[in-house]
Amino acid sequence: MAKKVALLQGNSACALGAIYAGCKFFGGYPITPSTEVAEVMSEELPKVGGKFIQMEDEIGAMASVIGASLAGSKSLTATSGPGVSLKQELIGYACIAEVPCVIINVMRGGPSTGMPTGPGQSDVMQARWGTHGDHAAIAVCPESCQEIFTETVRAFNLAEKYRMPVQVLYDEIVGHMRERIVFPEPGELEIIDRAAPTCSPEEYKPYDAKSDTDVPPLAVFGSEYRFHVTGLNKAADGFPTTKANLVAFEERRQIAKVECPEARADIESNEEYLTEDAEVVIFAYGSSARSARYAVNKMRAEGIKAGLFRPITIWPFPEKRVAELGKQVNSMVVVEMNLGQMIFEVERIVKNDCKLAGVFRVDGDPINPGEIMAKVKEVL
């Protein structure tokens, strides 16, 4: 049987990806350029028995999503920069209380209202460090409508598996662009549901980690497992504690569960294009990578050994592979629609192993291949 195909906007692909992943709750607040995600969810969720609510603001939206997830629903919210700024306190809540949920950030410029209808990639550091306190972060950054679908599914899987908020960042260009999408059949993509407790209700402790990288099972409100959830530092039983050893163990575990080598290998996802023999590698993500790929093809035709490294998972940062490439190449060029954010991560990893330059743009226009090629030729 032929697969279902459609011409869809990135934001619609996101919503349909969420439904495919089993999302049953959406809490949101309208903001350009993300609003279509909410619109499609409001139409699709009731069809599958799910619930949609437009909350009074983004803070309420994030709160409702965490509440819904604790009640057992895979839950989603979608917003843009100003809305993500408002959600930050509760993103931290979902981190420390270990509540799975997915946050879509369709990026525009900023700070503040910025250019609501223009694209931007200036929230990548916010996705890492936006909420206060030490915490791990998982964020993915698709470059096409098809990939928005599959990465939204993967974001739900990662949220459920690692019991934490996962952010999907894509810019206005991919959010509003229409492309051909091939829908995966039901069952074709892996769908992960959070681990449920297997012990008796009396024995259940919501943060009972078996190791310093463990992700303990999460019970559901309304089941026979009654438990307590708080944003305070807590012990294995979920109740507040100020005992130094318990606080430190939990703080470190919640980071290690994402950053230990096994988890990194599981979470990281990169695309490499002609990097094998590359002398110059362009580091680009999201829609900027599309220009970069075009530039690589052009330069290859001119005999320049260029390649593209595209992190699809941007957090945790692909440290190992970027370090290897840094040793291999003569130069790296970081391309991003901001004034230089990811370049500092690349610099932290490659140090002085290769030359490093950036192509940055914040005027609301996408970065074009010509700019990238000019920079490559300048540094090579």
Next chain:
Amino acid sequence: MAYDYEKSIRPGKLPHIWCPGCGHGIVMKGLIRAMDTCGLEKNNTAIVSGIGCASRLPGYMDFNTLHTAHGRAAAFATGIKMVKPEMTVICCGGDGDGTAIGGNHFIHACRRNIDMTYVIMNNYIYGMTGGQFSPCTPTGMKASTTPYGNPDPIFDISKLAIGAGATFVARTTSFHATQIDKLIAEGIKHKGMSVIEVLDDCPTSYGRRNKFRSVVDMMKRLKEVAVPVAAAAKMTDEQLEGKVLTGVLFKEERAEYTDQYAKLIARVQGA
């Protein structure tokens, strides 16, 4: 025989953090009796709070409990109730939590008429942070951030709830301990958004600064200012000056939010 509170309290979680003389404990006991009267099943009940002294209440209670962020109880609770309409959802917290930082969530939960019971402990002060003024600190009174007397006018929480669309609104005080459970129980049984405002006292952060010599003085004041709605009907405006109406202030039947959403789903799926 003495009433058995223990069966609703989580083993090993007492003593509580509240100061001697704090009114929040009286409200918790009232809530326990009310939940008991309504025969609520522990597994099928969630108690959700924000941040503050009052918001520490759920941690002591042997139910599904969620201690959220400052002001956000109603919004977290909305997510739970949407997903599990069959659960009984109770919110609790302070006046600052519910009407300052959380005011927006509070009024919108009222507007939706979502089936929850919100017990708001109004001690007219930010207790936990040491006594800064709240939207309910009476004008002229002292708080740590109103050293010259509070210049702000106050929110009347019950009026706010009625204006915003809550369909059951009642008020009492921690002096009227036996009325607390009656009103909360009525709120729990009511289908829709119920708000029960309980005036209580914070001797530590409000009483001391405002020259109340003892908790007894504060309780006496609560006794004096409270006027049951029935009695108030026979009183003149002059006589009601400085008084606070207690009892059921407002009650109406109106479509409940999760019911409406269930109908929407049925309509979409049937179509």
